[in-house]
Amino acid sequence: MNNLDWTVLDTPQDIAEIACEKLSEIEQEAISKRGVFRIVLAGGSTPKLAYQMLAKQQHQWSAWQVFFGDERCLPADDPQRNSVMAENALLQHVAIADNQIHIIPAELGAQKAAKVYTKTIQNDLPFDLVLLGLGEDGHTASLFPGHAHAQNKMVVAVKNAPKPPAERVSLSKKTLSQCRHLIFLVAGAGKHHAVQQWRNGEPIPAAEIGFLQQGEVLLDGTSVIL
Numbered sequence: 001m002n003n004l005d006w007t008v009l010d011t012p013q014d015i016a017e018i019a020c021e022k023l024s025e026i027e028q029e030a031i032s033k034r035g036v037f038r039i040v041l042a043g044g045s046t047p048k049l050a051y052q053m054l055a056k057q058q059h060q061w062s063a064w065q066v067f068f069g070d071e072r073c074l075p076a077d078d079p080q081r082n083s084v085m086a087e088n089a090l091l092q093h094v095a096i097a098d099n100q101i102h103i104i105p106a107e108l109g110a111q112k113a114a115k116v117y118t119k120t121i122q123n124d125l126p127f128d129l130v131l132l133g134l135g136e137d138g139h140t141a142s143l144f145p146g147h148a149h150a151q152n153k154m155v156v157a158v159k160n161a162p163k164p165p166a167e168r169v170s171l172s173k174k175t176l177s178q179c180r181h182l183i184f185l186v187a188g189a190g191k192h193h194a195v196q197q198w199r200n201g202e203p204i205p206a207a208e209i210g211f212l213q214q215g216e217v218l219l220d221g222t223s224v225i226l
């Protein structure tokens, strides 16, 4: 069970600002201790503001190793891809080399991509920071309620996902939990019910992401409707 710190902010802009502040602290700690900053980027639309803000800041980009929490099985250049959103908002604007960016090859299909990505990440655990979103049904990454996955899998192939596209690839709960810091970015009134379920201790997928040390949930006012 997570002992997360919940922070309610006024706007998605505030969430992005606080997320960038916390990311910078985690980045500095990781690089000073290990010389590398391993970050897992969240998909969806909420993180875009934070990515655009990061792109305007100074960071030790050469020490970054960028991974993705999940990906949609679409062509590599499809605008609906999480990797394309991250490229457009952040990665193409900063000095991170291509060999520091580890995109999930979801265009290969879920099964094959899951196998490939398992090899990609196996020597990069634990991550320093995992960023995640929250779906209206309580999903996170591409881990949806009612979808069981083999507990021992590091990366899972997802079929018939309720949020299109149906076919996706996702880091597993086990893998997402292997991190030093975890930050959920949650915005929008549509998330209110999922947040209430979470705070009531219901086992929504987001609530089942454990962590080695520190977890935070950054929410805007509408997602909690105080």
Ligand code: 6PG
Pocket: 042, 043, 044, 045, 046, 047, 070, 071, 072, 082, 132, 133, 134, 135, 136, 139, 140, 141, 142, 163
């Ligand atoms: C995806 C994401 C997914 C997302 C949530 C929230 O591929 O869609 O990985 O888990 O984070 O659905 O999406 P929004 O930020 O767009 O509300």
